[in-house]
Amino acid sequence: MVGQIWKAFPEQKIIYFGDTARLPYGTKGVDFVKRYSEKIIGWLLERGAEDIVIACHTSSALAGNHLRKRFKDIRISDMISLPAPKIAGSFSRIGIIGTPGTIKSKSWEKMLLQENPKIKIYSKACPLFVPLVEEGWINGRAAEEIAESYLKSFKNIDALVLACTHYPILKRLIKKRVGKNIKIVDPAEILANELKFKVKDKGESRFYFSDTPYNLKKISQLCLKKEIKPIITNPF
């Protein structure tokens, strides 16, 4: 998400909190995700954040609405509520892939059908895609076999939504499996363009993590094409 924001708003100052102590959120319970997402937003507000983006799809799916009710005075954008209407308006047979938490929540289904009840939706949890990216195996036979297992059921769709932060890194692999006729959609790109930041603070971005991030160098290169300087702090 940071990469997509910087593409749309170069130099935008970002205060980032990655909950590496408790990740992955994709297999955690609903109450857990709500509780920690709430703590993190409170902490970011104390640090001067003026606009909140929930960059985790699982947190968006399980806690987005809850968080907007909890913090009424600030804009909280997530990976579903702004992108979904755009996607619903452009496609009619939509595949969704994400973490078990995101898929089980049916948040995408609800948002898309609210926009257009005629849309056909096919969804699939792909839990091995995140560790695959964290291992840096974005191609090769193991990656191809995993993609084959998860994606073989997608037939006759016109778009496939990558509803997890890590999946856009596997875009080429996914595209290869589903074929060129299916549009691969990254909600983070749509969201970044919709954000229209009011505050354009060009100060230095800060990247906080609740524990030493695993394989950070490789992952930040894959996601941002540059290295970041992590600040380790676990305030909860």
Place this chain on the structure above:
Amino acid sequence: MVGQIWKAFPEQKIIYFGDTARLPYGTKGVDFVKRYSEKIIGWLLERGAEDIVIACHTSSALAGNHLRKRFKDIRISDMISLPAPKIAGSFSRIGIIGTPGTIKSKSWEKMLLQENPKIKIYSKACPLFVPLVEEGWINGRAAEEIAESYLKSFKNIDALVLACTHYPILKRLIKKRVGKNIKIVDPAEILANELKFKVKDKGESRFYFSDTPYNLKKISQLCLKKEIKPIITNPF
């Protein structure tokens, strides 16, 4: 580990704490693993535990010695300190597979070489094996490709140590890749036989988890061949 303990001591009462809110420990930082392992042991002691087994290999590797110093009045067994001398006495060219945390700590190397400085040790982190088991993919082409990637470097070893709780579930797959001449060693089995419990409490075991466990039904069937009743509590 629970399965191996019950095999050696049927009906032994177990108070289990699975830190599902913060798992996996295998990619977390050393300070984090020490801090939460300490909190968990304190909590188990409050609940009446009289003998502690660190059933997580990463916690054993990163925090075992620290925890024994911290809690001097109680026996704390881990997955390395009792099994390593047995393994060092039986083999001379030993492969170790485990999480990135366990492998990076070099705890196995230190313990084995302390027993016998002539042992040759070859180690490899296999981060995708845990999510593979949690997905229930214990065979099939994706599992075989992942095993091939991780295990192809093991040549001329006489034993391969499964230094992670989840790996024994992949024993058949691992055996198939490395061949029948290599002994597959599960430290949990050795530890269970070494424990010689003083207290044989036949009361009902309790299984606490800090968050709703993902895929519990499948995993408890794979590990224990029976279902368990989870109690969800996050005291930290």
